Amino acid sequence: MKITVSQLRKIIREEVENLSANNFEVGDFVEEKGTGSGWWKILELIPDNRTGKTVATLKMFQPVGGRTPTTYVTTDKLIKIPYDDVVHQIFMALRDEKGEVPLKDLEARLGKPVENWSKTSLRAINGVVTELLGDTPFRTDR
DSSP: OOOOOHHHHHHHHHHHHHHHHTTTOOOOEEEEEETTTOOEEEEEEEETTTTTTEEEEEEEETTTOOOEEEEEEEGGEOOOOOOOHHHHHHHHHHHOSSSEEEEHHHHHHSSSSSOOOOTTEEEETTEEEESSSSSOOOOOOO
């Protein structure tokens, strides 16, 4: 049995798509490739039997709340947002005039407890989250 180059490329492309589809979980924060549409949170992953791909139900991520539209996108068009970027973005949206956010408020907006503080440039002491001293790599308002 002979296989053509285009058939081999198609097989490889499908396998890569299958592998990338398995990287996503419900609750992950993602961005649609090349659109600049902002951040989305995965609400549900649905296998599409017609195309063999996985479709994600997405909800627009807005750290401070507001109207949040939903949409459906195949997972091959998504890029996962690093967890530490999401935590810091929520912190920046919720911080008060002293630069603090109650830990319970941050985790409520995130939807789960913070797993790891090491790459967030934040620290939590006595239920209050603040930025670490010094210039952080996430700071954009200076």
